[in-house]
Amino acid sequence: MDSSSFSGSSKRAKAPGNVTQVAQCLVDGCDADLSLCREYHRRHKVCEAHSKTARVTIGGREQRFCQQCSRFHSLIEFDEGKRSCRKRLDGHNRRRRKPQPDTLSRSSGLMFPVQQG
Numbered sequence: 001m002d003s004s005s006f007s008g009s010s011k012r013a014k015a016p017g018n019v020t021q022v023a024q025c026l027v028d029g030c031d032a033d034l035s036l037c038r039e040y041h042r043r044h045k046v047c048e049a050h051s052k053t054a055r056v057t058i059g060g061r062e063q064r065f066c067q068q069c070s071r072f073h074s075l076i077e078f079d080e081g082k083r084s085c086r087k088r089l090d091g092h093n094r095r096r097r098k099p100q101p102d103t104l105s106r107s108s109g110l111m112f113p114v115q116q117g
Contacts, residue, residue, distance in 0.1 A: 025050055026072070028057045044070050054081055068092070 023034035025047040032047035041048055044065075050056050051065045055075065063072040068088035077085040084092070 026058050028059070040070075046072075052083070 023042050023045060024030070025032045025034060026045045027047070027050045030047060030050060032049070034042045034045065034047060037048060041051060044051075046065055051067075054064060055062055056064065056072070058072055062075050064075055064078055064083070065071070066073050066078075066083065066085045066088065068084040073085050077087070079086055079089070082089065
């Protein structure tokens with residue numbers, strides 16, 4: 001097989017014409033220049049202000065930026081003013097939640113030794 005017939009990388013090369021394209025925030029009406037922002041905000045195409053805003057409009061839909069997913073979701077996916085969606089918060093809480101005492105005693109023998117007296 002000819003080695004020039006296939007590329008060593010599956011990633012696409014950047015087109016030379018895209019060099020001058022300025023990254024902008026996805027929020028409707030926001031013209032923030034993301035080249036002045038941190039890498040995180042450039043990668044996710046959201047300015048710092050809108051990454052923390054409770055309600056933004058993107059493509060005519062009201063959304064909020066999720067800190068856990070690093071993407072925009074519909075407002076119904078959030079509880080009140082929280083910045084993480086319900087699905088991700090649920091997973092986070094499950095990992096942090098301590099096992100129930102009765103479950104713990106069944107799995108590791110008696111929790112407290114029985115004193116005879």
